[in-house]
Amino acid sequence: MDGPFTRYCAAxxxxxxxxPDRVSIQSELWDHLEDHAAALEAQGLSREAAKEAAVAxxxxxxxxxxxxxxxHSPVAGxxxxxxxxxxxxxxxxxxxxxxxSCRRLFLHVTGPLxxxxxxxxxxxxxxxxRVYHPTAIYRGEDYTYSVEGARLAEKEDSWTLxxxxxxxxxxxxxxxxxxxxxxxxEDDVGNLYPCFREQTWAGSSTGNFMSDISSPFVTYYDMxxxxxxxxxxxxxxxxxxxxPREFTLTIPLEGGALS
Amino acid sequence: MKGTxxxxxxxxxxxxxxxxxxxxxxxxxxALDFPIPTAGLARRATERxxxxxxxxxxxxxxxxxxxxxxxxxxxxxxxxxxxxLRFGPFWWDTGLTKTxxxxxxxxLTPLEDSFYLFQNDPIIVFSSDPAIxxxxxxxxVRPRGGEVQLISVTQDQGQNGCFSLFLPYHDGQSWTYSxxxxxxxxxxxxxxxxxxxxxxxxPEGWDYLFGPAxxxx
Numbered sequence: 001m002d003g004p005f006t007r008y009c010a011a012x013x014x015x016x017x018x019x020p021d022r023v024s025i026q027s028e029l030w031d032h033l034e035d036h037a038a039a040l041e042a043q044g045l046s047r048e049a050a051k052e053a054a055v056a057x058x059x060x061x062x063x064x065x066x067x068x069x070x071x072h073s074p075v076a077g078x079x080x081x082x083x084x085x086x087x088x089x090x091x092x093x094x095x096x097x098x099x100x101s102c103r104r105l106f107l108h109v110t111g112p113l114x115x116x117x118x119x120x121x122x123x124x125x126x127x128x129x130r131v132y133h134p135t136a137i138y139r140g141e142d143y144t145y146s147v148e149g150a151r152l153a154e155k156e157d158s159w160t161l162x163x164x165x166x167x168x169x170x171x172x173x174x175x176x177x178x179x180x181x182x183x184x185x186e187d188d189v190g191n192l193y194p195c196f197r198e199q200t201w202a203g204s205s206t207g208n209f210m211s212d213i214s215s216p217f218v219t220y221y222d223m224x225x226x227x228x229x230x231x232x233x234x235x236x237x238x239x240x241x242x243x244p245r246e247f248t249l250t251i252p253l254e255g256g257a258l259s
Numbered sequence: 260m261k262g263t264x265x266x267x268x269x270x271x272x273x274x275x276x277x278x279x280x281x282x283x284x285x286x287x288x289x290a291l292d293f294p295i296p297t298a299g300l301a302r303r304a305t306e307r308x309x310x311x312x313x314x315x316x317x318x319x320x321x322x323x324x325x326x327x328x329x330x331x332x333x334x335x336x337x338x339x340x341x342x343x344l345r346f347g348p349f350w351w352d353t354g355l356t357k358t359x360x361x362x363x364x365x366x367l368t369p370l371e372d373s374f375y376l377f378q379n380d381p382i383i384v385f386s387s388d389p390a391i392x393x394x395x396x397x398x399x400v401r402p403r404g405g406e407v408q409l410i411s412v413t414q415d416q417g418q419n420g421c422f423s424l425f426l427p428y429h430d431g432q433s434w435t436y437s438x439x440x441x442x443x444x445x446x447x448x449x450x451x452x453x454x455x456x457x458x459x460x461x462p463e464g465w466d467y468l469f470g471p472a473x474x475x476x
Binding site for chain 2: 072076080083084086087090091093094097098100101104105142171172173174175176177178179182216239241242243246
């Protein structure tokens with residue numbers, strides 16, 4: 001094995017400081033020398049002469065080695081190695097965590113859909129109500145508010161407006177904003193419905209989270225306002241408990257489909 | 260030219276690893292349910308979830324029972340306590356925000372929104388009067404089979420006008436109704452600066468048992 005290729009490759013690789021790359025460099029050089037020697041053999045040279053000629057054609061091994069060393073810098077080489085290891089560790093961790101949390105991830109996807117289904121099913125049990133589909137959307141700094149559906153129903157001699165509030169949040173750290181106790185309401189005939197924090201017996205506006213599992217990017221609330229004045233034609237929801245207005249949404253009460 | 264090919268392979272390797280690493284980190288973050296890296300960010304997110312703030316931190320409370328860390332904060336006309344939770348060894352999670360509106364007519368504002376006060380559940384008292392350096396909280400307890408007694412707790416190490424008072428354990432009765440305590444603020448010389456009105460309507464009869472006549476105030 002102590003032929004001209006071996007000596008040449010060893011001399012070249014000795015110049016390369018990043019040792020882990022020496023094997024691949026040697027293999028590459030060897031292949032190149034073999035190809036060249038085979039071509040020379042095909043032109044009629046002997047095997048040994050072809051090898052010597054191929055080595056000679058490659059040039060000074062130290063010079064070639066220095067050029068390859070510049071291409072295979074140790075700093076970049078070690079950084080790539082670290083990156084490779086980090087990637088392997090993170091990939092394995094990601095796969096394990098993905099497996100362990102697949103149920104929760106499934107609920108993240110299905111939770112919002114289930115919330116809408118549950119609310120629709122629950123409210124459709126009440127007869128003699130009117131169903132509304134408000135289109136108003138309020139885009140705040142961190143949250144986007146909308147009402148997915150509303151139902152005005154008569155229960156115990158008073159009218160209650162039930163509505164499904166949808167809050168979208170791009171930042172998952174801000175999921176489940178606790179605003180169900182901070183939303184007050186007022187109608188177009190001057191009635192005020194205080195939020196839960198300011199609740200009086202005269203009227204109230206409050207609600208709950210739709211479910212324990214919420215998506216990182218959307219939260220639903222089962223909310224209600226009661227007792228609603230039957231002469232009101234619209235109800236405006238306002239969240240400004242601390243002063244600055246967080247959002248305002250209007251639910252029109254005219255028309256609507258009979259349930 | 261072979262060398263150039265090797266360099267490209269290295270770059271391609273780095274690019275491939277980098278992309279895979281980013282993808283893995285994104286999956287890890289999603290699988291860990293988007294953990295929050297610092298307590299400060301968790302505090303800000305907690306405030307935002309309650310439509311509160313951005314607030315100014317008056318002091319940090321390191322000994323709450325339920326939450327890992329709480330911050331006493333001020334925002335415009337409001338005081339608040341924002342509590343956050345530790346989540347694993349590296350992460351934080353959002354918690355709870357309790358608020359109370361600052362009443363300009365009273366120098367001391369207690370933050371208490373629960374019906375009962377419990378042992379070692381801190382009561383945070385905010386002072387808007389810089390002369391007040393010590394705060395005392397008094398409340399009635401009735402030990403089992405015993406007479407109603409008046410317990411007092413004093414905090415003289417306030418921070419930025421924020422005092423944290425813990426109810427002591429007292430013969431099995433460590434709680435009181437939250438509306439039945441009285442606050443007093445003292446200056447550096449120990450003189451009374453302000454005292455909250457004597458609670459009324461308590462079953463034990465604050466006025467009768469601990470009113471000015473009974474306590475010789």
